[in-house]
Amino acid sequence: MKSYFAPASTGNFSVGFDLLGAAFEPVDGSLFGDELRIHSEQAELSLSLTGRYVHQLPKDTDHNLVLKCFYAFEKAIGRTLPRLQLELVKNLPVGSGLGSSACSIVVACYAFNDYFGKPLDDYQLLQLMAQLEGGVSGSVHYDNVAPSFYGGLLLMLPDSPLLCRALPWFEHWQVVLCYPGTVLSTKEARAVLPQQLTLKHSIAFAGMLSRFISALYAKDESEAFAALQDLVAEPARQHLMPELAPIREKLTAQGIGHVGISGAGPTIFAVCQNDTQAKFADDYLQQHYAKNSDAMTTVCRLARQGARAL
Ligand SMILES: Nc1ncnc2c1ncn2[C@@H]1O[C@H](COP(=O)(O)OP(=O)(O)OP(=O)(O)O)[C@@H](O)[C@H]1O
Ligand SMILES: N[C@@H](CCO)C(=O)O
Structure with a gap:
């Protein structure tokens, strides 16, 4: 085998x-x-x-x-x-x-x-x-x-x-992923996206992505966190995930640098700078976002290796 x-x-x-x-x-x-x-x-x-x-x-x-x-x-x-x-x-x-x-x-x-x-x-x-x-x-x-x-x-x-x-990546970052156990098809989550962006909006999106990438190369963590903003998908998808805003408020109040939608959702990810933040996010998301026995929460690091033979 x-x-x-x-x-x-x-x-x-x-x-x-x-x-x-x-x-x-x-x-x-x-x-x-x-x-x-x-x-x-x-x-x-x-x-x-x-x-x-x-x-x-x-x-x-x-x-x-x-x-x-x-x-x-x-x-x-x-x-x-x-x-x-x-x-x-x-x-x-x-x-x-x-x-x-x-x-x-x-x-x-x-x-x-x-x-x-x-x-x-x-x-x-x-x-x-x-x-x-x-x-x-x-x-x-x-x-x-x-x-x-x-x-x-x-x-x-x-x-x-x-x-x-x-x-580049910040090696100490831990990412807590919480899947609530409910299904949201990517096709459905793409159907709500805007078909066009204004010039102003396009420049803001390109600017934020450039800001994030330049912060990674400059190893400027506070700039990287400041630039982690979704100006395209999240505004259109937030009604599909009403829990995101209160969860973000709670986790960022603990100093957690970023909370966002993983892909098309409903998984939420929290970017943490240390074990204490990761433990808090892990516990909080399990208690407040997990909805059924299919739900799962995991504390992760970046996977350096992709597909492989085991
Ligand atoms: N091996 C498989 N893994 C996942 N989905 C599969 C597989 N085989 C068939 N499917 C079908 O493909 C579709 C996957 O849908 P969708 O792209 O929304 O899910 P997803 O890839 O899990 O989403 P996401 O990328 O947000 O995690 C579903 O209709 C599912 O039944
Ligand atoms: N970029 C894709 C990811 C889907 O997981 C989307 O947001 O629709």
Whole structure:
């Protein structure tokens, strides 16, 4: 058996709608992402489903993205491949804002490419992943697939042959992620977005993103926190997540530098500068944002490594 893993990710990172994304891993060293196991080659392609969030997946495995990835990968390389006995260990909640569909897509495409001798280079592989993710969310955006594939905090460069570039990070930052247990589809959360921005608004968005990125390079933490403002998606999505404003007020009153929506939500992320803040955010979010037994809260650091064989 060969086993592969890809980490969870936070698209947007508040200030970079569709242009920033980060991969995260729990500080306790556990794995937080989807795993794909290739058990053997066999006559027919098959997929079994296990893991904590298996009940959130379509019952019919023909609708599972992992099988769609297999056929898309086969088409991309232009030859018929041996059929596989696959198992997806679904550890990320679906429609959560944690890049769940992207994570399954990344782990599957990475696994097939590795297993079949790397016929696609990283550029081709990332483009394939982004196209598949676009098929789910309704538009091609790289801010979940790219960090899940490469790890780190990344700036998307969709018009460059690089596609994305790694950014600096404050090593002591801990990010507390809280998924409340309710589902918000990315398609639905994109449907409420404005179709146009005014010139003034466009300049403000570009200015805030540039301010954040320049603060990362300058290692200017207070400037970085000041620039972590979502001027595009959050104003349009806040009615979908009414708890965000009071939670932000409570956590920032404790000195926590930033609270935002992870991807399209409903997961909330809190950027903390020390263990005391992270512990407070962890406890507070578990008590005040978790809504059912599907909810989960985890204290993370940036995941430097993306998709890989285990
Ligand atoms: N392996 C899979 N993982 C996740 N979603 C899957 C998978 N296979 C099929 N799907 C379907 O893809 C859709 C994913 O929807 P959506 O993009 O809203 O979720 P998401 O990727 O989990 O969201 P987010 O990026 O905000 O975490 C759902 O309809 C889900 O049933
Ligand atoms: N950038 C995407 C991320 C989806 O997880 C969005 O906000 O719609």
